[in-house]
Amino acid sequence: MRLWKKALSLVLVSAMAFSMCACGGKKDEGSKKTDTFKIGGIGPTTGDAAIYGKAVQNGIQLAVDEINAAGGINGKKIEYKFQDDQNDTEKSVNAYNSLKDWGMQMLVGTVTSNPCTAVVEQTHNDNMFQLTPSATAVESIQYDNAFRMCFSDPNQGIASADYIADHKLASKIAVIYNSSDPYSSGIYQKFAAESKTKGLNIVAAEAFTADSKTDFSVQIQKAKSAGAEMVFLPIYYQEASLILAQAKKANFTPKYFGCDGMDGILALDGFDKSLAEDLMFLTPFTPDSKDDKTQTFVKAYKKAFKDTPIQFAADAYDCIYTIKAAAEKAKLTPDMSISDMSDALKKSMTEIELSCLTAKSIKWSADGEPTKEPTVVVVKNGAYDVAE
Known part of the structure; x- marks a missing residue:
């Protein structure tokens, strides 16, 4: 009787071991069963930052549709799915897990920095492999599997100071920023x-x-x-619109300079576009x-979308073609x-150079940063124009 029980136990253990091995192989088997590239996207399509997420969602969709119509990638079509994260880190991680369950192989996103990090x-x-169109924090692509289409925060700060100094736009500058x-x-x-190296004088640096x-x-x-002759606003357009309106009421009319978070201010419901006349900001599109x-x-x-694209849509569109x-x-x-896909893309990303919507020439280094x-x-007159 004991020998029979021992033999039965060995059979059960063997069966369990086989089952565990089979389950452990599901990740690779899932890839082998698909005949399409599955690309996921994450960003806010509801909430205060929805204008960015919707633009990214649409920009990806347009590129996917074009590429599929032209024969796909290496002759294989793209499947695409986008998840809303409401610009929230926990919801973004949940969205990632949901896309993994769907079978995502590559990620375009996330749209904003904290969720991306x-x-x-x-x-x-x-x-x-992860390619963010618009997350600018350095930490957002801190690992070798992650790249970005946009400039990082440090690069935007440096480029802004250089442009202001080189074009002699102002020497006495105030900064209002979100600490x-x-x-x-x-x-x-x-x-x-x-600014110190360029001879610009920051006369006030005020946080909120x-x-x-x-x-x-x-x-x-x-x-x-x-x-201050100029106010530098490295903030998003919602807060910037309030500053422009409140500054006018205070009879303060300096020049204004911002970064890519300013994109979208002219499309803000109820905003008086005349308040933004002569506003300058960094944007690739x-x-x-x-x-x-x-x-x-x-x-x-x-x-396709009955709307005018902003920079975030162009960045996302370029991500898919990248x-x-x-x-x-x-x-x-x-x-x-x-x-294996990620390892191959890490290498090939450093070997390509593209001309796209958001850059006449762009290439990437191994740290994921674009050049x-x-x-x-x-x-000008309620519309964007390229500054000289």
Whole structure:
């Protein structure tokens, strides 16, 4: 009787071991069963930052549709799915896990910096390739599996100070920034350091936080009292619109300069566009550019989504074409494991150089950072124009 029980136990143990081995192989088997590339996207399509997430979602969709119509990547079509994270780190991680369950092989996202910094921990652990169109915090791509299309916060701060100094726009500058936001504070820190080397005088540096971003009277008065000729605003357009309106009421009319978070201010419901006249900001894209590539994109975007694209849509569109170029360089196939895809893309991303919507020439280093020339736009007559 004991021998029979012992034999039965051995059979059960063997069966369990076989079952565990089979389950352990599901990750690679899932890739082998698909004949399409599965690309996921994450960003806010609801909440305060929804204008960015919707633009990214649409920009990806337009590129995917074009590429699929032209035969796909290496002859294989793309499947695409986008998840809303409401600009929230926990929701972004949940969105990532949901997309993993769907079978995602590559991620475009996330859109904003804090969620991206949280999600990159997950993609790094899974060794999944990640390309963010617009997360600018340095930490957002801190691992070798992650790259970005946009400038990082430090690069935006440096480029802004250089442009202001080189074009002699002002010498006495005030800064109003969000000290609770890595995007804003990161740009400010590098802007302040570069300003010293460029001979710019920061006469006031006034912070606000996420809990105090509606009344800017104190910051405006300090900038005015300091004699600022220009106010640098490394913040998002929602807060910037309030500052412009409140500064006018305070009879303070300096020049204004911002970064890519300013994109979208002219589309803000109820905003008086005249308040933004002559506002300048860094952005790699404006829909009013006359080049054929931009106009073709704008026309297609308007037809598909009944809206005018902003920079975030263009960055996302370029992300998909970048993945296509890198995947074709690496000769990717959908049956490869997620990790093998990532390893191949890490290498090929450093070997390609593209001309796209957001850069005449762009290439990447192994740290995931892009190299490209900055572009500055200025608001004229309620529309964006490329600054000289």
